[in-house]
Amino acid sequence: MSNAGSTGHKWLSVFPELAAIQDDAWLETLRAAREMVMPAGTIVIRRGDACQNFLMITRGTVRVYESSESGREIALYRTGSGDICILTLSNLLAGTDYAAEAVTEDEVGVVMIPMPFFQNAMARSEAFRNFIMATLARRLSDVMRVVEQVTFQRLDLRLACLLGQLFERNKSNAISMTHEELARELGTTRVVVSRMLKEFENMGCIRLQRGQIELLSPEALARLSRAEGE
Amino acid sequence: MSNAGSTGHKWLSVFPELAAIQDDAWLETLRAAREMVMPAGTIVIRRGDACQNFLMITRGTVRVYESSESGREIALYRTGSGDICILTLSNLLAGTDYAAEAVTEDEVGVVMIPMPFFQNAMARSEAFRNFIMATLARRLSDVMRVVEQVTFQRLDLRLACLLGQLFERNKSNAISMTHEELARELGTTRVVVSRMLKEFENMGCIRLQRGQIELLSPEALARLSRAEGE
DNA sequence: ATTTATGTGTAACTTTAGGTACATATCGAG
DNA sequence: CTCGATATGTACCTAAAGTTACACATAAAT
Numbered sequence: 001m002s003n004a005g006s007t008g009h010k011w012l013s014v015f016p017e018l019a020a021i022q023d024d025a026w027l028e029t030l031r032a033a034r035e036m037v038m039p040a041g042t043i044v045i046r047r048g049d050a051c052q053n054f055l056m057i058t059r060g061t062v063r064v065y066e067s068s069e070s071g072r073e074i075a076l077y078r079t080g081s082g083d084i085c086i087l088t089l090s091n092l093l094a095g096t097d098y099a100a101e102a103v104t105e106d107e108v109g110v111v112m113i114p115m116p117f118f119q120n121a122m123a124r125s126e127a128f129r130n131f132i133m134a135t136l137a138r139r140l141s142d143v144m145r146v147v148e149q150v151t152f153q154r155l156d157l158r159l160a161c162l163l164g165q166l167f168e169r170n171k172s173n174a175i176s177m178t179h180e181e182l183a184r185e186l187g188t189t190r191v192v193v194s195r196m197l198k199e200f201e202n203m204g205c206i207r208l209q210r211g212q213i214e215l216l217s218p219e220a221l222a223r224l225s226r227a228e229g230e
Numbered sequence: 231m232s233n234a235g236s237t238g239h240k241w242l243s244v245f246p247e248l249a250a251i252q253d254d255a256w257l258e259t260l261r262a263a264r265e266m267v268m269p270a271g272t273i274v275i276r277r278g279d280a281c282q283n284f285l286m287i288t289r290g291t292v293r294v295y296e297s298s299e300s301g302r303e304i305a306l307y308r309t310g311s312g313d314i315c316i317l318t319l320s321n322l323l324a325g326t327d328y329a330a331e332a333v334t335e336d337e338v339g340v341v342m343i344p345m346p347f348f349q350n351a352m353a354r355s356e357a358f359r360n361f362i363m364a365t366l367a368r369r370l371s372d373v374m375r376v377v378e379q380v381t382f383q384r385l386d387l388r389l390a391c392l393l394g395q396l397f398e399r400n401k402s403n404a405i406s407m408t409h410e411e412l413a414r415e416l417g418t419t420r421v422v423v424s425r426m427l428k429e430f431e432n433m434g435c436i437r438l439q440r441g442q443i444e445l446l447s448p449e450a451l452a453r454l455s456r457a458e459g460e
Numbered sequence: 461a462t463t464t465a466t467g468t469g470t471a472a473c474t475t476t477a478g479g480t481a482c483a484t485a486t487c488g489a490g
Numbered sequence: 491c492t493c494g495a496t497a498t499g500t501a502c503c504t505a506a507a508g509t510t511a512c513a514c515a516t517a518a519a520t
Contacts, residue, residue, distance in 0.1 A: 385506075385507070386506090418507075419507090419508065421508080421509075422506095422507060422508065422509095425507095439516095440515075440516055441516090
């Protein structure tokens, strides 16, 4: 915390691992960092975009997803405050056109580091390097899990599971999301989600209102998300 | 090539990027490398395994896949000669239990580098580091593409596409694979694949024999793998 | 040549999910 | 209050994919 203050970068407090770094290389890189705010709904990366800066999120969340021509979408993962943007990385490192897109979900604070400085930090700060590699590896895990879910799990299980996560993340027994948004998380369509939600409601798990879902029975939902067909 | 000779590591010729590296750090790491051969069918990594060494493939291919309790499988990507094993990496970097499994498809040559030496090379050889990061990023792309395919593409398209790739990779108009194996690539079952293959045969794309598929009309197959529903 | 193991063909059926279409409901703005 | 925009409910239908069950074919093994 005193670190964050000492370098004059308040946002650093969001990145404990990075705040602790004292290498010259990193401190140098820090001076090149520029803060910026993106309003909700900003498209951070579009398919095939190349990006010139390395991005780190200091506030808000960014949704990374794939989309089909037919307009369906599926979420791959979310990048929140204290995270770095792997998309930019992947773009830069692998040279591959990025397959995915990213959008801010709310007002998002980012710190941009120009590529040369990023590479400098990578080269010379082991702590920074480790932080980056760990994130990259974690994302790979995340996406692999998505493959597993999509391939082997029934949609209603995935939905129940998603609801569970959302309630938990919110630390509340209600979430404000439309069926449409849920569908976009799962790679399906609104009608399908509405149908399943209604079922869950009939089972007494949840209560539906416009734009909001209320958790009635955590146990029932949990039971659901584990084993449907048994 | 003279590099490979000069360090006495024949296998290095498989890794042009690495063979070119002259850093002391890397050469030091090289000395710690140990070669090893795994017969076909060796399980390189099982779910949740931790691994102590960093692996690079010098010969043969390793299939990385997810599997379900019901016995179905889906391929995530393949690691071939000249590639490094990201699984080990991810394990080590993210500390996450690995979600996937990996098996050798044929006789595979690997080079093992103990972790401390790997980290040494990472810390001190920029070229090595870039190589690693690029691979990691590429894998992420690969897996994202899988998500996209599985979520939005019909199975018959994916199958047609897979066949196309296999013929191409083989540089021949015949491949030796059972329907079962194809199913395992795509995350489905044998019966489904057999059915679709038969259709393709009826359309004049391919010819089926036991354990082998012959390409009759590349154009027809290509047409198929692009647009089915039109 | 007989047996065994593995691979393939295919029919009948069920389940899961997607698509269309439209009714209804809720909220805000004016 | 009325209108328009957004969100939800639901019925009906289609299609895609998985399941089961069994016949048959081919290759390898003794």
